[in-house]
Amino acid sequence: MDKVRKIGDVVLSFENISLSFGGVKALTNISFDVREHEIRAIIGPNGAGKSSMLNVINGVYHPQDGEIVFRGQHRRDMNTYESAKSGIARTFQNIALFKGMSVLDNIMTGRNLKMKSNFLLDALYWGPARREEIEHRKKAEEIIDFLEIQHIRKTPVGRLPYGLQKRVELGRALAAEPSILLLDEPMAGMNVEEKQDMCRFILDVNDQLGATIVLIEHDMGVVMDISDRVVVLDYGKKIADGTPDEVRNNQNVIDAYLGVAH
Amino acid sequence: MQFFFEVLIAGLLSGVMYSLVALGFVLIYKASGVFNFAQGSMVYFAALTAVGLHDKGLSLWLSVPLTMVVMVVLALLIEKIVLRPLVAQPEISLFMATIGLSFFIEGLAQAIWGANVRALDLGIEDVPLEWVLEKANMAISQFDLIAAGIATVLVATLALFFSRTKIGRALRAVADDHQAALSIGIPLQHIWGIVWSVAGFVALVAGLLWGSRNGVQFALTFVALKALPVLILGGFTSVPGAIVGGLIIGASEKLAEVFLGPYVGGGLEGWFPYVLALLFLLIRPEGLFGEKIIRRI
Amino acid sequence: MAASSPDKVVGTLDTFPHLLLNHARVRGDRPATREKDLGIWQTWSWRQVAEETRAMACGLSALGFKRGDNLAIVGDNRPRLYWAMCAAQMLGGVPVPLYQDAVAQEMAYVLENAGIKFAIVEDQEQVDKLLEIMGNGPALNHILYDDPRGMRHYTQPYIQSLDEVIEMGRIHDRTQPDFLDGEIALGRPGDVAVMLYTSGTTGKPKGVCQTHASFITAAQSGVEFDHLGPQDDILSYLPMAWVGDHLFSYAQAMVAGFTINCPESGDTVLTDLREIGPTYYFAPPRVFENLLTTVMIRMEDASAIKRRMFHAFMAVARRCGAEILDGKPGVSAADRLLYALGNLCVYGPLRNVLGMSRIRVAYTAGAAIGPDLFRFYRSIGVNLKQLYGSTETCAAVCLQPDGEIKFDSVGKPAPGVEVRIADNGEVLVRGKMLLKEYYRRPEDTAEAIDHEGFFHTGDAGFFDEDGHLKIIDRAKDVGKLASGDLFAPNYIENKLKFVSYIKEAVAFGQGLDKVCAFINIDLGAVGNWAERRNIAYSGYTDLAQKAEVYELIRQCVEDANADLAHDPMLCASQVQRFLILHKELDPDDDELTRTRKVRRGFIGEKYRVLIDALYSEKRSQFIETQVRFEDGRSGMISADLRIMEARTTPSQAVKKAA
């Protein structure tokens, strides 16, 4: 299948981002950018600061230094609510689903920012509240269909196997109709078949829904196959940035990452 | 001014008692991650058992050690029946379980000994110390002072026990990391049993001191409620926190009651420590000496 | 709208398009089609279906589809694929449904044979398959897909979405309102309505041409026979290319006006069955068998009390359930009371969890059904019946009338059907529902239909004293043992397959001195059996060669032998030696047909060494076989197969007579 996706302008860029926790440096002077509609991977050995970077992007962590340019706006940091509001959604490395809720409800939570009803109307389940609930249910169902999880629609997520939980979490993120999707090790702990499925979903999301994807992954092979550009971090520093081929042949990367058996 | 100090000292002296009870909490919290709401009931139970045995004709020298044995048995039973099955549960479930436990222990105490108020005479009179009265014209209760003395000794002993003995260090290991504690070969159950027994001992001492002053009655269970703000203030995991917190709460509560009370009709003791602790909490959620919690995702 | 004045169009209800338009007129708002999609049962009324179908027909016509063209339809049971059949018929074309799980080369043959230029397919998977075929064979002019997922980057101009075509059709219908009505009016009952390819146990598939008249007649007789009406619901989940599905989900639905319900996917059929709770149900025996197996396996896990209750009530049901269902006299009041209690505690809930609460009529066909299996469903109050027919006869030769159910017969000839038994035992059939011809195979047609107009079914059978037809085997398979005794392999195999532990069996004995058999164990049932006995196994091959399993199967074979001994004609056919195959027989390896019939000849060739070993004194035999996995790769399986003797039972005919 040939790719006809168009990669657009820079939507998000980081300049000299530094982050530390109580004196421990997690990120040092990181700069890179993300272009519209691309699949951007952040890779690196364990403890390289990949997750921290993702947390900076959607405002969970606030960097001490540096600047973020998001859709032309210059800012010191992001905050979680605003970034959600402006179309950044994410998944987590250690699945962070709402365990007591069903798959459907989990995905519905992803739609909360699109809901306008207030709690009084909700309580009455009347008029707009009811209409809205049904309308969003339809959207949620489309995502369920897209991710092929129809058979577990009403199962509490706590009872699902790991691979499916990952998929549901992706579903919850997709429910927000994000323009930028952050995926924190989407394929960690999966078997080959599950990985293939997840890859297909990621490509489909990127391709059909047009979302920009920033993903962290441990599995080099997969990343190289699906990403447009790759940033490599090591000990909180950027050591390479470029197309998969460039990165693969970069000596720093080979030393820091590929050379090390893991 | 004299009066202020009189109140302050009385407050600090009762604060030592709070520290003692709070220490019981800290002990258990550190070792098993349980906020033991039943600590107050244990105080009540211990005091009632001691005085009950005493009333049956046993001397205090016999009834108190006997009560201690009962407390150890109780501690072991609690560990086996309540804690062990709940080991992997969230903290909040354990907390609620101790609320249930407190009801159970209170019911048990009353079922065995009846609900009547019993007097306990330790042979210490609750009279002002004469020489202080003469020298500084302040009324400092002899009883309070002795009680505080006993409590101080106990607090100090426990603090040392924590930091110096092998078991104490083991306890800290458990508090830091259950897995690590297991790997150095200390059975978790043993540690819990010991900790709860020690907590039972603390409860017994506190019960005797308090009981002999106000009579052994159901109100003793409220001691636990008093200790709660102490813990919030001092931090759930800190021994010095419990001591300092107890003193602060004891002193401020008395001061508030005496100096603020008249304006609002009294009875501040019930809630003032809480509001104080709460305000403090908003500024420093981990308490004075507690460890900062970093949220990870 | 203006031009489609219904009265003009619906003159007589003698073609499917006429039937559809009539339903749209008479019961326009009643549900015609449902599909589980996006979590709910999306519903289309007859009026909507008619509109969509019209638009689709116009769209097809705009693409150049015309009278006499054949339209390939490939996919799972999707509403629009059903409508596509009628759309093709409106234009005087012929829909040709294909098995959606067929591999590319099978499909290539049919496309070539039927001269297909237009195909409507379900999704990307089928498009890819067609593209693969087109790489080296027939050239399709148009491929239309139903589900757009993943289709964004197919730039080939001849691949279009069905949505687009329907949209185009709507415009077309608006600009030329008379066109389609004119086309529909040109349709004649004698026109070919559909072409169904027989899976052919031997040779290449043949296209069976059925006319509107024959299918409508066949459907009508069934509808009247069982009093089907618009209020009925059916679950459409069997391959659309199978005559059974075409009769029940298309022809009968069109005639009676009942609702067809398409499941969400192949994996959810059981859940969907339970949700819809159809009133009319059709399934081949293996589906009923699988259901029963699951029931038994799930009951194994129940508490002892519940299990005891279940078995106690099942015993009551076996004793009198079927009789009560048939309304036969002679059931004691006590039994009736017990049955009512059982109905409350077991049968009712069981029907409910199986999704059979509302079933008025259920049919099974396509293969012989085990008497125990058949009796089970009837005894719990499911009105399960058998019918007999084939692609060439619109699956409507014999039906079991209510109240006259025999476990081993297929019922009486349907109204308007003549059945005759030839001298060699072959069943001959004549009636309106016979095929018009085999597509482009006049010599085959001539061979199948004799000068009197009788169709030679190829099945051997006989009428019993009540006039019920009893089928024993394929006529050509019925042979003789070396001793001259009758040898009906299918009959023996079915006897074996009726045991839940045995999934497939292949019997040999033609011209030989004794009967021997290959067995395929049922991995689910035997696996469960093994687990309960703590027998560890790593997979089919391993499990199949366990001594304990052999012992289990030997018992089953001996039971079947005892059964065979009852029938004097078949007493000599008892299985004397058998082996359990190291792999499951699989349509992908050409060992079974797509409808899971044994390809005897092929197996005989492929496993020559095993057969030789069976007829020697050997206790075991080594074999290595190539297999094709689901993903298309192949590999080798090898095993040392044990061969075991089974005890036979002496004839009991004498005892019986005494």
Place this chain on the structure above:
Amino acid sequence: MFYREAGQFKSSYAADSQIFPIRQDRIGFGLIIAFAFLGVPLLAALGIVSNYTFTAILTPFLIFSLAALGLNILTGYAGQLSLGTAAFMAVGAFGAYNFMLRIDGMPILLAFILGGLCAAAVGIVFGLPSLRIRGFYLAASTLATQFFVVWFVTKVGWFTNYSTSGVISAQKIRMFGYTFNSSMSKYLFVLGVVSVLTLLAKNMVRTNIGRSWMAIRDMDMAAEVIGFRPMRTKLMAFAVSSFYCGVAGALFAYAYLGTVEPEGFNLDLSFRILFMVIIGGAGSILGSFLGSAFIVLLPIFLNIFLLFLETSLHLELPSGISSSIELMVFGGLIIFFLIVEPHGLARLWQIGKEKLRLWPFPH
């Protein structure tokens, strides 16, 4: 076993997301409601249901159910443990009392609602710490609510209309010229209020607001990242929960006790309601009712049982033993449920129902 779900398919989302999607449940629930509204009064008219049943069982059961429902919203759904339920009830009760007392022609229902709103306001104030603290730190801070509110209402004479004993007598419940005097009429009044509020609660927990609570409860970080605002969500939970408790408190005063003092809303009552939630099932509306029924009925059966012991075994049980045993049983049950079935009676019911749906299969 009694379920016949085959054929109950849903062809619209509205049908699929109704409260009782299964027909048998709808029928069963309808029967229960009909029995509560019509059957019980009918039985009372026939003399089968006594006054005692109304005043000692049915009315308190309903009121406690409402309070438990309130606490369940906060603790079960939003995951914020509270030990101050009785305080919010007190605010509701004394709020309603003062609205009735001080505003002429105040409709009783409006007074209840206003009382509930006062409770909600107090709930928001005391819920503020929940933004910074969690777990039992929060539980401890709700204790502050408990002690402070009761003290405040006691000390400020205005609330009790300067009654010397601190005891207030609730006004008569009067609506549309009808006075709810009899115990049965009070029961029906309470039933009406509780039914409506329960329906509203059910609607909340199955829509966005309810999902926001559960999201915060299950994984607050993730909830924040997908756009739920923790402050708003938690305070909303406090407000709604307190409103329910407040209305329950007003009913407690008006329809159950008639005369109350601030001390009546003590920590013990808070615990009792917490027990209802734990035993009934946290995060379940049905659980609130089951828990309430359990806690209301338990002492009654316990007393009957002890009486039976005394008479049949000619035992001389010490006085007050029943209350001691009650404490032990409550405590023991809490521990039992936390260990064996942390989701309470509601989960047991759910499991049972699942079994009935799958009958005769075990799972």
